[in-house]
Amino acid sequence: KAGVTQTPRYLIKTRGQQVTLSCSPISGHRSVSWYQQTPGQGLQFLFEYFSETQRNKGNFPGRFSGRQFSNSRSEMNVSTLELGDSALYLCASSSGQFSGNTIYFGEGSWLTVV
Amino acid sequence: GIQVEQSPPDLILQEGANSTLRCNFSDSVNNLQWFHQNPWGQLINLFYIPSGTKQNGRLSATTVATERYSLLYISSSQTTDSGVYFCAVLFRNSGNTPLVFGKGTRLSVIA
Numbered sequence: 211k212a213g214v215t216q217t218p219r220y221l222i223k224t225r226g227q228q229v230t231l232s233c234s235p236i237s238g239h240r241s242v243s244w245y246q247q248t249p250g251q252g253l254q255f256l257f258e259y260f261s262e263t264q265r266n267k268g269n270f271p272g273r274f275s276g277r278q279f280s281n282s283r284s285e286m287n288v289s290t291l292e293l294g295d296s297a298l299y300l301c302a303s304s305s306g307q308f309s310g311n312t313i314y315f316g317e318g319s320w321l322t323v324v
Numbered sequence: 325g326i327q328v329e330q331s332p333p334d335l336i337l338q339e340g341a342n343s344t345l346r347c348n349f350s351d352s353v354n355n356l357q358w359f360h361q362n363p364w365g366q367l368i369n370l371f372y373i374p375s376g377t378k379q380n381g382r383l384s385a386t387t388v389a390t391e392r393y394s395l396l397y398i399s400s401s402q403t404t405d406s407g408v409y410f411c412a413v414l415f416r417n418s419g420n421t422p423l424v425f426g427k428g429t430r431l432s433v434i435a
Contacts (some may be wrong), residue, residue, distance in 0.1 A: 243422055247365075253425040262396070266422055298365050302423075313357060313412075313423065315367035 212237065214303050214316035222322045228289040231319045235282050235303030241311075242284040244276060247298040247318075256299075259284055291323045326350050328413050330426035337401050337433050340377075344397040345429045355414035355423070356387055358396050362407050367387030370396070401433045 213236040223229050235242050244256040255268040259278035276286040282303075288295055299319045304311040327350040337343055349356070358370040371378050371385040373394065378385055382401075387394040398405055408428040415424065 245425075252427050253412075255422045258422050268422075278354070300365075300367065302367075303425065312369060312372040313355075314369060316357070317364065317366040 214301055214314050216299075216301050216316035216319050218319060219317065220320045222324060223291050225291055225293060225323055227291050228287060229291060229321060230285055230287045231299055231301075231321075233284045233286075233301030233303075233316060235284070235301075236305075236314055239303040239305050239314075240282050241304040241306060242278055242282065242286070243302045243304075243313075244283075245300045245302065246270075246301060248296075253300070256286065264282050276318050288321075296321060296323045326415050327423060328411060328424050328426040330409075330411055330429050332429060333427065334430045335432070337431065339401060339403060339433055339435050341401050341433075342399045343401060343431070345398070345411075345431075347394040347396070347413075347426055349392050349394075349411075349413045349415075349428070351392070352416040353389065353413050354416045355412075355434070356394055357412050357423075358385055358394070359410045359412060360405075360407050361410060367410065393417050398431075401431075403435050404431045406431055406433045 217232045240269045241260045242257040257276040258266040262278045273289045278284045301316045304313045330377045331346045341411045356374045359367040373387045375389040382399045384397045410428045411426045412423045
């Protein structure tokens with residue numbers, strides 16, 4: 211069975227632009243979460259979606275948004291990019307709610323803002 | 325507040341050596357997983373282990389939930405074991421709070 215797929219893997223954007231990252235969870239998984247990883251802050255939670263509903267949101271500015279589609283695929287968008295948004299963005303999926311279920315991560319999307 | 329602390333932060337081993345990584349957590353948990361982050365950034369599942377002991381080849385893990393810690397054992401280490409090891413916890417009494425990650429242990433295995 212295919213794992214969690216994230217696209218694009220690498221991208222370079224200019225300050226002020228926006229970016230959309232995509233995540234396809236493991237087939238049958240309905241729960242998707244997003245994390246940002248930077249050297250200074252470690253892994254920080256962005257959003258969690260379950261059956262198209264946002265269940266939880268991390269402490270990030272409104273420039274960061276996300277959504278989940280009926281097929282469980284998820285996208286996150288960052289508008290008005292800043293240099294500090296340069297990071298590895300990781301998507302995770304689980305068959306149900308995270309409690310009691312193994313969580314699987316994709317390979318991540320490396321975003322560089324110049 | 326809820327916390328996940330990993331130790332040591334850095335570890336350098338000679339190939340073939342054994343090691344123990346530790347994860348302390350501040351409250352009861354519903355979910356605890358160990359991950360290995362490879363040089364390309366992907367987090368690879370090692371164990372789902374909110375309690376008890378599991379083994380997978382040269383790796384094993386033990387979580388003592390009542391004492392709020394988990395240990396990851398790596399035996400006969402290989403250079404491919406290098407990378408960062410993360411412990412991630414879902415706390416039982418935190419409502420919908422997502423997984424909380426420790427800061428990781430960076431392991432370097434030298435040939």
